[in-house]
Amino acid sequence: MSETFEEDAINPVLLIDSLKVYFRTKGGYVKAADEVSTFVNEGGVTGLAGESGSGKSTVVSQVFRILPKNGEYLGGKVLFKNKDLMKMNLKEFSKEVRWKRMSLIPQASMDALDPVYRIKDQMLETILEHEDVSKAEAMERIYKSLESVGVPQEKAEMFPHELSGGQRQRVIIAMALLLNPDLVIADEPTTALDVITQAQIVSLLKGLQQSRGFSMMMVTHDLSLLAGVSDMVTIMYAGKVVELGGVDKIYSSPLHPYTQLLIKSIPDVRKWRERKLVSIPGYPPDLIDPPRGCRFHPRCPLAMPICKEKEPELLRVEPRHYVACHVTGVRR
Numbered sequence: 205m206s207e208t209f210e211e212d213a214i215n216p217v218l219l220i221d222s223l224k225v226y227f228r229t230k231g232g233y234v235k236a237a238d239e240v241s242t243f244v245n246e247g248g249v250t251g252l253a254g255e256s257g258s259g260k261s262t263v264v265s266q267v268f269r270i271l272p273k274n275g276e277y278l279g280g281k282v283l284f285k286n287k288d289l290m291k292m293n294l295k296e297f298s299k300e301v302r303w304k305r306m307s308l309i310p311q312a313s314m315d316a317l318d319p320v321y322r323i324k325d326q327m328l329e330t331i332l333e334h335e336d337v338s339k340a341e342a343m344e345r346i347y348k349s350l351e352s353v354g355v356p357q358e359k360a361e362m363f364p365h366e367l368s369g370g371q372r373q374r375v376i377i378a379m380a381l382l383l384n385p386d387l388v389i390a391d392e393p394t395t396a397l398d399v400i401t402q403a404q405i406v407s408l409l410k411g412l413q414q415s416r417g418f419s420m421m422m423v424t425h426d427l428s429l430l431a432g433v434s435d436m437v438t439i440m441y442a443g444k445v446v447e448l449g450g451v452d453k454i455y456s457s458p459l460h461p462y463t464q465l466l467i468k469s470i471p472d473v474r475k476w477r478e479r480k481l482v483s484i485p486g487y488p489p490d491l492i493d494p495p496r497g498c499r500f501h502p503r504c505p506l507a508m509p510i511c512k513e514k515e516p517e518l519l520r521v522e523p524r525h526y527v528a529c530h531v532t533g534v535r536r
């Protein structure tokens with residue numbers, strides 16, 4: 205890792221250091237997550253943002269140990285409360301960490317819940333697999349948990365297809381919180397929901413995060429979703445972290461040219477008359493054979509000769525602000 209984060213990661217619940225995960229394909233290795241580093245502080249929320257294909261889900265899959273078969277972990281640390289998850293065997297991870305201490309809220313989709321089981325049975329299984337409690341106690345907890353996400357108790361008797369998309373996502377959130385995890389990873393939790401439901405789910409998650417005090421990593425391709433939710437934002441481009449910083453810094457003074465363009469591409473409803481929406485010219489690169497040097501250089505308005513030759517390191521340019529850019533990443 206270029207920087208240790210030690211000045212800004214205060215008791216981090218999760219610290220990812222130079223994580224490298226590639227996918228084996230017929231055409232060669234897809235360099236999906238290449239030396240990715242970021243952290244989530246205790247009680248904090250770190251957003252992980254970037255265009256589709258930038259490697260966000262690859263990072264999450266490796267942290268949660270659900271990488272597809274052709275995925276290869278090639279190095280890096282994933283410290284969860286100072287313990288390297290990459291050194292833990294899968295059995296121990298499933299028993300001790302997954303769902304119990306770290307849980308995942310996947311995209312809102314029909315596959316996230318098992319269609320043949322009633323909601324209550326899926327929730328019961330999660331509790332009884334990990335904890336030695338009576339069925340009555342577990343049911344009590346299920347009802348409370350459904351109530352906390354705004355789903356009436358009687359829905360526990362239903363099958364997933366009998367709920368609306370928004371209700372299903374609320375149930376998934378309730379399931380993720382059943383065992384009181386320290387860290388929740390929300391991977392595009394509002395994709396596939398309508399705009400109003402999206403806003404409700406985001407504010408529900410933020411409310412629960414604050415009232416229950418868990419830490420969260422929120423993954424999204426929509427940077428605007430993170431504004432009121434996260435305290436840190438990590439920006440990924442083509443398998444690399446290009447910028448990481450406090451949410452205020454990322455929104456008000458982004459340094460990486462890619463982040464600057466991303467911010468300009470967020471529609472602002474209040475200023476829609478005066479603001480011109482910017483789209484980023486060009487396409488993200490092929491990750492089997494990414495450009496040399498900075499992976500963003502072919503699309504970068506500020507690119508210099510060095511950007512084609514040398515890969516920029518992620519450097520701390522000021523407190524709580526890291527940038528990987530030869531042009532703008534200078535220490536202040």
Ligand SMILES: Nc1ncnc2c1ncn2[C@@H]1O[C@H](COP(=O)(O)OP(=O)(O)OP(=O)(O)O)[C@@H](O)[C@H]1O
Pocket residue numbers: 227228229234236254255256257258259260261262263272274275425491
């Ligand atoms: N199983 C796989 N085999 C081969 N390549 C893969 C596999 N899964 C993902 N990739 C590739 O890895 C890169 C990163 O994908 P990833 O899904 O992590 O990105 P993402 O930022 O999460 O995108 P999205 O927001 O669309 O989910 C992409 O180029 C993608 O095509």
